[in-house]
Amino acid sequence: MVHPRHLYVHVPFCARRCAYCDFSIAVRRVVPHEEYVASLQRELVQRFGDDEPWTLDTLYFGGGTPSRLGPEGVSSMLSLLRRRITLAPGAEVTLEANPEDVTDEAVAAWAEAGINRLSLGSQSFDDRVLAWMHRSHDAAAIPRAVEAARRAGIENFSLDLIFALPEGVERSWETDVARALELEPSHLSLYGLTIEPHTPMSRWQRRGELTESADDRYEFEFLHAHDALSAAGLEHYEVSNFGRPGRHSRHNSAYWLGVPYAGLGPSSHEFDGHHRRWNVAAYVEWMRRLGEGHDPIEESEELTSDNRVAEQVYLSLRTLGGLAVNGPEIARVSVWVESGWARWVAPDRVVLTPLGWLRLDALAADLTLVRSHY
Numbered sequence: 001m002v003h004p005r006h007l008y009v010h011v012p013f014c015a016r017r018c019a020y021c022d023f024s025i026a027v028r029r030v031v032p033h034e035e036y037v038a039s040l041q042r043e044l045v046q047r048f049g050d051d052e053p054w055t056l057d058t059l060y061f062g063g064g065t066p067s068r069l070g071p072e073g074v075s076s077m078l079s080l081l082r083r084r085i086t087l088a089p090g091a092e093v094t095l096e097a098n099p100e101d102v103t104d105e106a107v108a109a110w111a112e113a114g115i116n117r118l119s120l121g122s123q124s125f126d127d128r129v130l131a132w133m134h135r136s137h138d139a140a141a142i143p144r145a146v147e148a149a150r151r152a153g154i155e156n157f158s159l160d161l162i163f164a165l166p167e168g169v170e171r172s173w174e175t176d177v178a179r180a181l182e183l184e185p186s187h188l189s190l191y192g193l194t195i196e197p198h199t200p201m202s203r204w205q206r207r208g209e210l211t212e213s214a215d216d217r218y219e220f221e222f223l224h225a226h227d228a229l230s231a232a233g234l235e236h237y238e239v240s241n242f243g244r245p246g247r248h249s250r251h252n253s254a255y256w257l258g259v260p261y262a263g264l265g266p267s268s269h270e271f272d273g274h275h276r277r278w279n280v281a282a283y284v285e286w287m288r289r290l291g292e293g294h295d296p297i298e299e300s301e302e303l304t305s306d307n308r309v310a311e312q313v314y315l316s317l318r319t320l321g322g323l324a325v326n327g328p329e330i331a332r333v334s335v336w337v338e339s340g341w342a343r344w345v346a347p348d349r350v351v352l353t354p355l356g357w358l359r360l361d362a363l364a365a366d367l368t369l370v371r372s373h374y
């Protein structure tokens with residue numbers, strides 16, 4: 001087996017569920033980090049046996065809220081993994097963190113253990129909005145976290161922001177973008193709010209207490225972020241992501257390039273270039289199966305050639321790398337270019353503009369249809 005150069009580890013713990021969140025999480029007041037790391041060890045041994053350590057270019061701890069593991073939990077998780085993997089020189093090692101967890105003590109221990117990039121779940125700088133979303137931190141915690149990270153030598157950090165909040169929620173998106181820029185992040189990820197089933201927000205919607213954001217608010221905020229962040233030197237390199245030169249997310253870029261990656265932890269996904277597999281989502285079930293010596297896999301699938309075509313079109317159009325087109329696709333894409341949705345970066349390579357990214361799903365489906373018919 002050739003081991004992937006990229007590994008994702010899902011850490012499911014959260015202090016409470018945010019009102020919009022439908023991720024696979026385990027709400028715990030006290031995080032059982034020893035129990036979690038012991039299960040991770042079982043999965044590592046079960047999946048990769050006694051193989052020689054293999055080399056990673058990127059390692060990403062996502063969740064959930066991996067920072068809830070605290071200084072000790074993150075350190076023991078990394079020392080467990082380092083028995084099986086070697087980090088390539090300059091490897092990117094990211095920890096998703098909520099601002100209130102980034103104390104001087106914690107971030108110093110994470111940096112010592114090998115974390116060199118933080119992805120901070122900030123979402124907004126407005127306390128009313130944070131409370132409305134049921135976030136567990138206030139706005140003041142965000143600059144405090146950034147300062148602590150810098151004191152520990154972690155300059156490479158990303159901020160997450162949520163836009164397109166429902167009608168009736170007072171929020172100045174322009175102020176939030178400006179406050180984020182004041183912190184001089186190396187990276188920003190934007191998420192347009194969608195109301196997912198089985199979330200507290202979907203219940204509020206059913207009770208008529210909120211209405212999803214209108215398309216024009218979504219479009220205005222997306223385009224404003226593009227203009228403001230680009231003007232500040234952050235490249236809009238993927239539909240939802242902005243980075244300074246040399247600070248694009250290398251881990252997420254691997255997903256968009258369609259290269260193999262491994263996954264550990266509940267609900268983690270893995271791709272070997274031909275097959276995709278994913279683990280059971282529930283933490284307790286993942287742990288139970290590993291404790292009984294069973295594979296925690298939920299399902300797997302082999303990508304068909306149609307799947308591959310659709311994925312390649314969709315993933316390529318997401319990024320500034322763009323998509324090579326030929327034959328009858330050229331005429332179709334020329335219409336997009338005339339509409340301001342795309343631009344040619346070479347005679348046979350197209351990249352979507354921000355206006356095109358607002359129509360990403362429709363354009364990708366349109367081109368997939370053309371591509372699968374010749």
Ligand code: SF4
Pocket residue numbers: 013014015016017018021022023025063064065098121
């Ligand atoms: S912290 Fe993140 S993963 Fe946890 S509930 Fe909130 S949005 Fe979901």
